[in-house]
Amino acid sequence: AQSVTQLGSHVSVSEGALVLLRCNYSSSVPPYLFWYVQYPNQGLQLLLKYTTGATLVKGINGFEAEFKKSETSFHLTKPSAHMSDAAEYFCAVRGGSARQLTFGSGTQLTVLP
Amino acid sequence: GAGVSQSPSNKVTEKGKDVELRCDPISGHTALYWYRQSLGQGLEFLIYFQGNSAPDKSGLPSDRFSAERTGGSVSTLTIQRTQQEDSAVYLCASSVFDSVTYEQYFGPGTRLTVT
Numbered sequence: 544a545q546s547v548t549q550l551g552s553h554v555s556v557s558e559g560a561l562v563l564l565r566c567n568y569s570s571s572v573p574p575y576l577f578w579y580v581q582y583p584n585q586g587l588q589l590l591l592k593y594t595t596g597a598t599l600v601k602g603i604n605g606f607e608a609e610f611k612k613s614e615t616s617f618h619l620t621k622p623s624a625h626m627s628d629a630a631e632y633f634c635a636v637r638g639g640s641a642r643q644l645t646f647g648s649g650t651q652l653t654v655l656p
Numbered sequence: 657g658a659g660v661s662q663s664p665s666n667k668v669t670e671k672g673k674d675v676e677l678r679c680d681p682i683s684g685h686t687a688l689y690w691y692r693q694s695l696g697q698g699l700e701f702l703i704y705f706q707g708n709s710a711p712d713k714s715g716l717p718s719d720r721f722s723a724e725r726t727g728g729s730v731s732t733l734t735i736q737r738t739q740q741e742d743s744a745v746y747l748c749a750s751s752v753f754d755s756v757t758y759e760q761y762f763g764p765g766t767r768l769t770v771t
Contacts, residue, residue: 586747586764587762592759635699643691643712
């Protein structure tokens with residue numbers, strides 16, 4: 544079974560500041576990890592994913608995440624926040640024979656001018 | 657190309673009525689998923705279809721929920737005798753049958769309100 548914990552249901556940063564959204568996972572098998580973004584009244588859009596290989600993964604809109612097996616973490620970062628980054632972010636895991644995603648509870652990112 | 661589409665975008669129904677929610681996956685995607693997004697429960701998996709295989713119904717919360725997929729394409733999620741706790745956004749996703757990532761593409765969702 545898999546589970547995901549996102550620390551901080553709400554995160555606020557100033558425009559231009561570093562964005563750090565935390566995600567820890569639990570999986571009994573090697574995980575596939577994903578970050579999705581959801582803008583108001585829209586579906587989920589994939590930001591980036593980790594499957595195998597390089598542990599630092601780059602995604603769209605300047606986001607990146609690093610898979611750290613020893614820490615069971617997959618934190619999402621962006622060096623400089625833009626107003627357009629304000630949205631809800633979901634970390635998700637898929638492992639083993641499971642085809643469905645298990646999602647964290649989400650982090651609402653607010654970007655302050 | 658066209659993404660995953662869902663209809664209706666919003667549905668208001670009275671408690672006890674049946675509702676049907678529709679999902680059109682991306683053409684060529686053989687895997688289709690339904691999820692539910694609610695304030696209390698977050699994003700929950702409901703059901704998964706892959707080709708002609710028997711669906712994985714392990715996430716359906718009760719026997720009032722059912723889903724079918726016709727011709728390996730369009731899917732309908734049916735909720736019978738709706739209850740207020742069924743109020744949520746129902747999201748559909750599809751993916752190519754890929755052995756590594758199963759990257760899922762999500763539709764905009766159907767917001768269901770049970771009054």
